[in-house]
Amino acid sequence: MSFRFPRFPVSAPVRDTGPMMTTTMAASDPGPIGLRAEAVGMTYRRGQHETVALAECSLDIPRGTWASLIGASGCGKSTLLRIFADIVKPTAGVATLHGLSPAQARANRTFALVSQQSTMLPWRKILGNVELGLEVAGAQPVERRNTAMQMIELVGLAGFENAYPHELSGGMRQRAAIARALTLRPQFLLMDEPFGALDEITREKLNFELLRILRETGATMLLVTHSISEAIILSDQVAVMTPRPGRISHLVRIGFGHDRTAAMRDDPRFTACEAELRHALHGGAPLH
Amino acid sequence: MSAVDASVLIPATAAATPAPVADEGPTRWERARKVVLPALLLVAGLALWQYVTATGKIDALILASPAAIVSAFSTSGGEILANMLVTLGEALAGFAIGNTLGLLIAIAFVHSDLTRRTIYPLAIAAEAVPIVAIIPVLILWLGNGMAPKIFIAVFLTFFPMLVNAYRGLRSADTDVKELLYTLSASPRQVLFMVRLPASVPFLFNALKLTACTCVVSSIVAEWLASSEGLGFLITLYGARYQIPEVWATALTCTAMSLCVFGAVVVAERLAMPWRRTAST
Numbered sequence: 001m002s003f004r005f006p007r008f009p010v011s012a013p014v015r016d017t018g019p020m021m022t023t024t025m026a027a028s029d030p031g032p033i034g035l036r037a038e039a040v041g042m043t044y045r046r047g048q049h050e051t052v053a054l055a056e057c058s059l060d061i062p063r064g065t066w067a068s069l070i071g072a073s074g075c076g077k078s079t080l081l082r083i084f085a086d087i088v089k090p091t092a093g094v095a096t097l098h099g100l101s102p103a104q105a106r107a108n109r110t111f112a113l114v115s116q117q118s119t120m121l122p123w124r125k126i127l128g129n130v131e132l133g134l135e136v137a138g139a140q141p142v143e144r145r146n147t148a149m150q151m152i153e154l155v156g157l158a159g160f161e162n163a164y165p166h167e168l169s170g171g172m173r174q175r176a177a178i179a180r181a182l183t184l185r186p187q188f189l190l191m192d193e194p195f196g197a198l199d200e201i202t203r204e205k206l207n208f209e210l211l212r213i214l215r216e217t218g219a220t221m222l223l224v225t226h227s228i229s230e231a232i233i234l235s236d237q238v239a240v241m242t243p244r245p246g247r248i249s250h251l252v253r254i255g256f257g258h259d260r261t262a263a264m265r266d267d268p269r270f271t272a273c274e275a276e277l278r279h280a281l282h283g284g285a286p287l288h
Numbered sequence: 289m290s291a292v293d294a295s296v297l298i299p300a301t302a303a304a305t306p307a308p309v310a311d312e313g314p315t316r317w318e319r320a321r322k323v324v325l326p327a328l329l330l331v332a333g334l335a336l337w338q339y340v341t342a343t344g345k346i347d348a349l350i351l352a353s354p355a356a357i358v359s360a361f362s363t364s365g366g367e368i369l370a371n372m373l374v375t376l377g378e379a380l381a382g383f384a385i386g387n388t389l390g391l392l393i394a395i396a397f398v399h400s401d402l403t404r405r406t407i408y409p410l411a412i413a414a415e416a417v418p419i420v421a422i423i424p425v426l427i428l429w430l431g432n433g434m435a436p437k438i439f440i441a442v443f444l445t446f447f448p449m450l451v452n453a454y455r456g457l458r459s460a461d462t463d464v465k466e467l468l469y470t471l472s473a474s475p476r477q478v479l480f481m482v483r484l485p486a487s488v489p490f491l492f493n494a495l496k497l498t499a500c501t502c503v504v505s506s507i508v509a510e511w512l513a514s515s516e517g518l519g520f521l522i523t524l525y526g527a528r529y530q531i532p533e534v535w536a537t538a539l540t541c542t543a544m545s546l547c548v549f550g551a552v553v554v555a556e557r558l559a560m561p562w563r564r565t566a567s568t
Binding site for chain 1: 467469472477481486560
């Protein structure tokens with residue numbers, strides 16, 4: 001692939017140490033347009049019966065920044081992510097990726113999806129699995145191999161490229177899935193509970209690894225998670241969603257820059273974010 | 289098996305240290321027993337067989353003795369072998385054509401609902417035809433050479449392959465399909481990168497089911513009308529009361545059937561290397 005990651009000054013759309021701001025509904029942060037949802041709604045009809053999965057969801061994720069959707073199961077957070085991935089078509093509102101519709105973005109391969117199951121093809125070795133995206137995109141074998149090896153190294157899987165997926169642990173498979181997502185140098189990473197199936201220790205380790213990868217690639221990320229700490233570690237803003245109908249009830253800014261280390265967990269601001277998100281999740285009014 | 293898995297999980301530098309062995313493998317005697325005991329039973333059976341036939345307790349016309357069968361091989365071996373090649377040719381041709389046809393139609397089914405709705409009911413109806421019953425008609429149409437035998441083998445192998453391949457081609461899970469969808473893969477890419485590899489275990493199920501069937505069907509068809517092949521030979525020897533030759537031919541049929549089946553099993557192992565290291 002000849003195109004490169006678009007790089008933006010990481011600090012531009014994010015206040016490094018600014019006070020935490022809590023706003024309900026859409027945030028109006030200036031910055032290059034990234035992922036945007038405008039009054040997105042999703043209603044399922046079955047005969048006379050109507051189920052509102054999403055109502056009036058608006059979200060703005062500037063390019064180069066990271067956002068999380070957090071909420072209880074069934075709040076529609078995965079649905080919203082899948083709307084951006086063009087898997088689900090919204091029944092109301094518009095979702096755009098850098099101004100493109102999800103269908104256009106999919107055709108241009110500007111985003112990559114990472115799901116909870118690492119979704120490996122069991123008959124392909126790790127290298128073959130990581131090469132899959134490039135193969136579909138029609139890249140030449142040499143280029144395919146080089147890029148895949150580069151990404152395998154980036155996610156820390158060097159030496160395992162000739163193993164079959166079932167020979168690796170769940171965490172390693174998920175690293176491979178991330179490597180595969182990165183091979184097409186996507187502008188947007190859509191991650192649907194990527195570490196949901198992993199144990200707490202592996203998950204936290206991978207959280208900080210993903211931080212490093214995000215910094216190195218400059219990608220814009222939307223993460224669906226049900227872990228408060230994961231959301232804080234990996235986000236510039238966290239959208240809290242409530243179910244029935246699924247809507248974004250709170251938007252919490254995480255005031256850490258992009259140069260984060262594991263030490264951020266001991267920062268009092270981290271604890272404050274945690275408390276704020278917990279209150280928001282349990283239906284409380286915004287703290288401020 | 290556990291040692292193989294562990295060595296992959298440990299980085300190359302650590303691979304030199306022996307992997308812990310979770311459970312003791314079978315002892316030498318336990319392994320030898322698997323071969324020795326059935327062999328002993330076989331030898332005992334053959335000895336009993338030789339005894340009851342050689343002493344005339346069972347008439348040689350009813351049951352040929354093992355020694356007589358061995359000598360039948362030495363006198364008529366060439367003839368049996370030549371006819372075996374005919375039957376094998378019929379069976380393999382039918383096997384190849386029938387399975388290919390079944391797979392191609394299954395691929396068509398996956399890509400076109402209209403094709404499936406049009407052809408599937410007819411395929412099921414055709415499957416219900418007791419093919420042996422219409423062999424006389426087939427011989428009338430296709431003569432008594434290899435053609436009707438191949439036709440029957442095709443007929444019998446095609447349906448199991450169609451059903452299994454159709455299931456196999458649809459067996460890839462939703463996540464994989466979504467992945468290919470978000471990558472904007474073409475239907476052709478989905479077929480070759482996901483559907484066909486995912487269907488391999490199903491294809492081999494069908495191949496195993498039909499490997500012996502095509503041999504049997506060729507022999508049955510030869511019984512009814514032919515001038516060569518193992519089925520023809522059995523009826524010929526039977527009519528001449530060459531009972532040891534009948535048995536020798538039947539054993540050849542069995543050996544041939546086993547070889548065809550064995551070849552499929554070996555091919556299965558070779559075709560799915562990722563399964564060989566699977567822990568389950």
